[in-house]
Amino acid sequence: METRSVMVTGMSCDHCASAVRAEVGKLPGVAEVDVDVAAGQVRITADPLPDDAALRGAISEAGYEFTR
Numbered sequence: 001m002e003t004r005s006v007m008v009t010g011m012s013c014d015h016c017a018s019a020v021r022a023e024v025g026k027l028p029g030v031a032e033v034d035v036d037v038a039a040g041q042v043r044i045t046a047d048p049l050p051d052d053a054a055l056r057g058a059i060s061e062a063g064y065e066f067t068r
Contacts, residue, residue: 001031005043006055010064012037019062027054040067 008020017035020042024033032045042059044050050058052066059066 001045001047002049003045004049005041007040007067008042008059008064009040009067023058023062027058
């Protein structure tokens with residue numbers, strides 16, 4: 001398993017965290033998704049880690065923006 005943290009803009013509450021967690025959690029290989037709304041950070045543990053395009057798509061589907 002590998003872990004990666006990415007920045008996400010637009011999150012402001014627990015509902016936001018749940019939406020991001022649900023969409024990113026659907027990606028192949030993802031075992032865990034931790035969301036820190038205050039920091040705008042999402043930590044993904046997966047094997048293999050999703051690429052930027054997959055993360056961008058999942059986060060966009062949740063209604064937020066992947067920034068890096």
